[in-house]
Amino acid sequence: MLMRQGQFPKASEAAAKEAKTFTGNRGLDIEEGLIFETGRPENTGVDLAEPLPVMPRLGALKRKEPAGLPGLSEPEAVRHYVRLSRMNYSIDAGIFPLGSCTMKHNPRLNEAMARLQGFADIHPLQPESTVQGALELMAELSRWLMVLTGMDAVALAPRAGAHGEACGLMIIKAAIAAKGEAQSRNVVLVPESAHGTNPASATSTGFEVRPVPARSSGTLDPAEVKKRLGPEVAAIMLTNPNTCGLFEKDTVEIASMVHAAGAYFYCDGANFNAIMGKARPGDLGADAMHINLHKTFSTPHGGGGPGAGPVVLSSRLAPFAPVPFVRREGDAFRLVEHCSEAPQASGRIAAFHGQMGTFVRALAYMLSHGAEGLRQAAEDAVLSANYVRVSLKDVMSGPYTGQVCMHEALFDESWLAPAGLTAFDFAKAMIDEGFHPMTVYFPLVTHGAMLIEPTESESKASLDLFIAALRDLALAAKRGDRARFAGAPRHAPRCRLDETRAARHPVLKWTKPQPA
């Protein structure tokens, strides 16, 4: 997540000239137009039989104006997308150390499993007797999540982390309503370091957000929480490990305070990768927690999604889970799809039953590791983050570099200021070196944050090269080698892009150029 725009320098004439070829291509870096420029509506890359001759039943609602969608023959389409793909960085090509994103290896076994006909070609509304394997899989996935988190129930419906947050808050709202406190409890405490989805989810489910600052050591002070608790407080949303990469060590105390105040403890579990197999949120007092299967359990990010954000629940909240859910009845599995069968359920939060494709991948990942392997993965993730932390802390500053971190190491840009450089510049220079930058400018509580999450998927050699390159860049910055940063990235498919222009004059779709 990149939170802020950098400067937009015009490149030197010389650089422009150097890059020039007749085609604009440079070896294997091939420019590619838009499909609207290369395709034509009368062309197609799909052969289809003649339709049966029938009397249409469209009434007066036949489409009059064609959509104007260009078609590409199959070879053209393949080339278009292969060329586009080659303009992307990916985990498969290199370390992707985006803090808070847990960009770990995406096993191809999982892809193959999700594509089994018996999973990919079944409809959510088939008779239950014809989808017993799917329901069993959902039950098995739930079991893993419950055992790993020490919780009592799971809502599988949420499509992603933010959806899980909303789901959890809705459940909490339903529980509060069941206690007759619907009117009075409408505040959610959210630490300032929280991910943006937390406050947004709180608002979108009708809560008011009350921020809580962290203490200087980066974690939440129970005293600060206490100050803000009251009969109007419905819940606290606590990310643990938090977005600074630190374990909230007072979580147990905070949880009991929150509970004592009649509120619920929602845990943002996006960072569960750091502690799986090492500690269970249920033991730490959580009432609800979403888990990003697309982070912790290795399902691919796909350039932005899809994910899945199941929410594990304490026994107190379990009855309020939304529909649908899977229920075992003897040897058979059933879907409970209506609140009539689950009177306390918090309704329906989306169509159908959840991200099955993601569930298959996540379960394949879990089965591959076993509990032992998952614990080892957490340890390796934390080990790698600390290795990066200690290896860079003498050249880069950061608020907590002197203390042990969990799965990610937080640095800041203050050490770059003397050179007149920013985290943004540093990130762009990393691109030239063949690395995806870390998360910059998040969490917001750290000015000029640079948050590095290597995950457990990097070899030591990969970490060592990454560290060495960052040290080299850091020394260059300290030396005042501004050119290396100002012009960066030089070697990417594009130089710095003018984000201001994009926002000032939004061009959000292609339109036919007017003849001059």
Place this chain on the structure above:
Amino acid sequence: MLMRQGQFPKASEAAAKEAKTFTGNRGLDIEEGLIFETGRPENTGVDLAEPLPVMPRLGALKRKEPAGLPGLSEPEAVRHYVRLSRMNYSIDAGIFPLGSCTMKHNPRLNEAMARLQGFADIHPLQPESTVQGALELMAELSRWLMVLTGMDAVALAPRAGAHGEACGLMIIKAAIAAKGEAQSRNVVLVPESAHGTNPASATSTGFEVRPVPARSSGTLDPAEVKKRLGPEVAAIMLTNPNTCGLFEKDTVEIASMVHAAGAYFYCDGANFNAIMGKARPGDLGADAMHINLHKTFSTPHGGGGPGAGPVVLSSRLAPFAPVPFVRREGDAFRLVEHCSEAPQASGRIAAFHGQMGTFVRALAYMLSHGAEGLRQAAEDAVLSANYVRVSLKDVMSGPYTGQVCMHEALFDESWLAPAGLTAFDFAKAMIDEGFHPMTVYFPLVTHGAMLIEPTESESKASLDLFIAALRDLALAAKRGDRARFAGAPRHAPRCRLDETRAARHPVLKWTKPQPA
């Protein structure tokens, strides 16, 4: 096919400096070490169960010295090969106009079909009753090949074009032997423009090669053939369309001469793409012809193979086809695997029954086109080649640019000579523009040949850009802009490679560096 080495220039200091980063990476172009440098023999990317405890039955032949093979964890392995792949050009990324190679679109449908369990997971020695679908597929593929070529039988065993040539010549040898001429007929006529595999196949099957020159218009002169015919001649190997991209217009006359002389007409069908659906080699007098399924019928080249080179046969040669072959018996299909059942068969030319994986792909391609679509593909291939020819002939010279060509257009380097440049230089400059070069220095009969085969898979826009870029390069060459060529390629993952060094001091495998 690149036949000759170019100059190996040392790059300028400046260029070297420009390319420098700390890691050696440049944005998305990421350097990658050898597995022997990054992997370790004690690591593995495959989890395997414990072996059963048993009494070994290896006698004294247990391996003592481990092989020393490095293992990579799965994430490391994925990254290794993804990075390597990104250093390659491919049809999927751009035009691949290698003359004589028919680099057409490789449909992904074909890949999916070849991976159906019922094709990919069957063993060649399963009982015939359990592979009826496979045998039916082979029979169906054979039918298509016979109908398209107007021939009477097919030998599916050959693994590639060259193997098909050898197979065809073996069949001819068997036929000659059957006529009692085994001792006397041992010469094969091979035009000078023939692909290198032709003479090599002839030698490897025990024939002597007698070259035939072409006339100035690029095709074979029946008179020249006649001169070389005699009782010692077993066959002529004629490529049609030939490697200059021309249709051998006197093929019928040559065929009858050859037949009259008691010899056979072997046709190299590597270029069948130009005439499929337009003419049948059987009608032109061919007795045997291999077809490169990995060219004409779109199966992927895979960076060098595998392919398949089935040989179609006239009724005269059919009895001499090697084992195995498929025979229909009522509703069932059988494999004839031994010469005892086919007494005239020319033996066995490889284990098992042929390149099934390639057959599935080729048949999927044929079914998709139908006969009509194949004819259209041939027409488009020829149309595109002629379009390139006329669009470049005013700036590039070539021996036959004034006459209609078939699927490929032949140019030469003579027009580059005044600028002190070669076809090799020109090819390398094309790389910078984002194109794979054409075939250079083949066919050998044309000095400094540049053979362009666009295939039917290119859009007009793609051809137009290719033409425009080649014209721009041509004009640059004529202008004497030597720098653009001498330093090329500048933008590829590597600059010119020192081929002389590679050949003089062959390093064909990695060896552990000696400590200095």
Place this chain on the structure above:
Amino acid sequence: MRYLPLNGEDRAEMLARIGVSSCDALFADIPEDKRLTQRLDLPPPKSEMEVERELARLASKNVAAGSVPFFIGAGAYKHHVPATVDYLIQRSEFLTSYTPYQPEIAQGTLQAIFEFQTQVAALTAMDIANASLYDGSTATAEAVAMARRITKRSKALLSGGLHPHYAGTVRTYAEMAGEEAIALPPDVTAAEKLSAYIDDNTACAVVQSPDFFGNLRDLSDIAAACHARGALLIAVFTEAVSLGLVKPPGAMDADIAAGEGQSLGNRLNFGGPYLGLFAAKAKYLRQMPGRLCGETIDALGRRGFVLTLSTREQHIRRDKATSNICTNSGLASLAFSIHLTLLGDAGLCRLAQINHANAVDLAERLAAIPGVEVLNETFFNEFTIKIPGSGQRAVDRMAGEGVLGGVPVSRLLPKSGLDDLILVAATEVNTAADRQAFAGALKGALSC
């Protein structure tokens, strides 16, 4: 473990550099009594072959759409997806990249999103579209929330032809946010007079076409009625292929179009991941939920693309954001876009015609069964039949005979007096033999 590159030696060296003696020292912040020491009740690690066996066992317990005559729709459709689509979305660079926050090395994803936005806008005939939401149901809920922000009114009016899951989702969200959502009763034959309910507190009317029962609805009058009262019209669709043949939302003056994109490029997946399509009039740009990709130039003046207008989004605006969405349906939107790029107008139109024709043919075959009635006057590729007796029972019986013959309306609308209705869809994947098998199975189910 095959996915973990570090070995014991590496770990020891790294611990040494960090200056701790064991990995547990790194977890010292976890209260000691909360550290997991016991073994969890979970199975041991499995080899790849073992995982394949276990998951294949589960998969084989399901009846896949391709393996039987299949006529289920109701918001998710079985279409044929060209092999190329799945191949391309599995390119490492699409599959394993993150949200394109570093545009210089994410132009592939960004250009694909820009093309997707343009395609969705064209398909729906709307001005602008976003980079995707989770699915059709949550897109509809987001549309309602957006309409509330724009109109500063609370009430959402939900047509009785809206997919019941969509209506449920909107209602849940509304309830939680303390807003009003009024759902009209199920409207099997598109007979409701929705306009009559629009008042000055109405933020929006939400109408689906083809509706849940398969009817095509002309939204133009409702749009006019909405606009006359200062309300917005949200047009919903669950079958994107219909837009190849049926009047699009934009042509009926809808303000927001929200729909499900699964049926292009994506498989059934038992309900997810799917793809929320979201388009609107240009004037509502600043209230759009979700990511937007925009065109710009780079330092050398070359065209390029970036995520833009993110001041609407949660990561900048936090509790004031237009939506809480972060991760969306990126890869599903890419599949959609690739499929549509392969089709083009010509292919999409042909595909829609085949769907329609197959559905008409099926309707005729089913209507010919004594006692079976097709309730729709108009439809695209899905319609509702009324049978003598329980739809649920008939569908279960057909399933027993190896025909997946639609969805009993009662499954989604229980206790609504619609137990004798079945929703039936036909697409290009059904052959004449499939349709005949369906008619036969239905006849059989009714007669026993």
Place this chain on the structure above:
Amino acid sequence: MRYLPLNGEDRAEMLARIGVSSCDALFADIPEDKRLTQRLDLPPPKSEMEVERELARLASKNVAAGSVPFFIGAGAYKHHVPATVDYLIQRSEFLTSYTPYQPEIAQGTLQAIFEFQTQVAALTAMDIANASLYDGSTATAEAVAMARRITKRSKALLSGGLHPHYAGTVRTYAEMAGEEAIALPPDVTAAEKLSAYIDDNTACAVVQSPDFFGNLRDLSDIAAACHARGALLIAVFTEAVSLGLVKPPGAMDADIAAGEGQSLGNRLNFGGPYLGLFAAKAKYLRQMPGRLCGETIDALGRRGFVLTLSTREQHIRRDKATSNICTNSGLASLAFSIHLTLLGDAGLCRLAQINHANAVDLAERLAAIPGVEVLNETFFNEFTIKIPGSGQRAVDRMAGEGVLGGVPVSRLLPKSGLDDLILVAATEVNTAADRQAFAGALKGALSC
């Protein structure tokens, strides 16, 4: 047609530029009476869905290895290939590139070949290896031809333990080239005295281990005998996995090693494409057939790879080339190399141990059946059993019961008096239940 980008308008413009009025004018060189005008007797074009249906129909008529207890080997082995392997070889840049003739834009393929060559050399313990040949059988034929070139002698001596298809292939090639190939009689128990046949006209002895019947053979003595007479020893193997556990050719002083590489990274594919492995002593480099990749540097001094020593090859040397091979098994060699890279020594050794252990377990189970005898003293993952009665009949009966229980030796060696032998292989894919099912089926087949 979905694969053809040109439309009618394009074609017209292109014809105009060329200056001809119709496409037929471009085919004017074809004699008029030979131009095809009639419609060919072939089916019309099919949509993707139709092709899938037709090929799925054919595929479903075959019994796939994964779907039943499976014990067939005899030169092709069912192993588990990690999903990653097939994923990676399908990368466009590997799948759809040509032979790396332009090394600057083919470093990916070239480095992979260089690594493959190193792996094959290490696995076989030979000095050098090439970039692959078609398969094990043709690699063996090439090895024999190479031995003839080196020794300038004609006679090849083929062990009775050599795979009959390999022996057949070598004999065919020899016959055609007018050379001598003497095949010893089938040697079920590795009892032949091959050294006795080596004479001064012997170019090479060709010996397989594990041999066709599964026996492990110590080649050291034969190597010594060959070298004493100036002949070469060609060591053949058909199961590359064995080299993880069994003494490699190089450790027994073989001059050339030729083998089948299918069993790593590649599927059964009904017999092809497979992968010919070819390795030799360094001194024979110039006589090697096939492509070789070598290390060099580029103009900036960076390491790079190129195809090298191509003066041996047909495209340069034509009729004097060391072989006629051009297209080889590139992608199959990549799959092999990736699988081996994932395994490493540790994984390969473990894999080989599992194969061996499963085979030993199977041998014990089968030997326990009354009347069944295991003939091998030593074996890796395959052995020969002798049964009372016809092997062919027993195998067919077992197939009827859904067990693919080996290959009757008579299928490859008919009329050799070996009709009561069955060749049986076990790999890591077989479970204990599979082996039990096999034993049960064999017992059943013998008793009926």
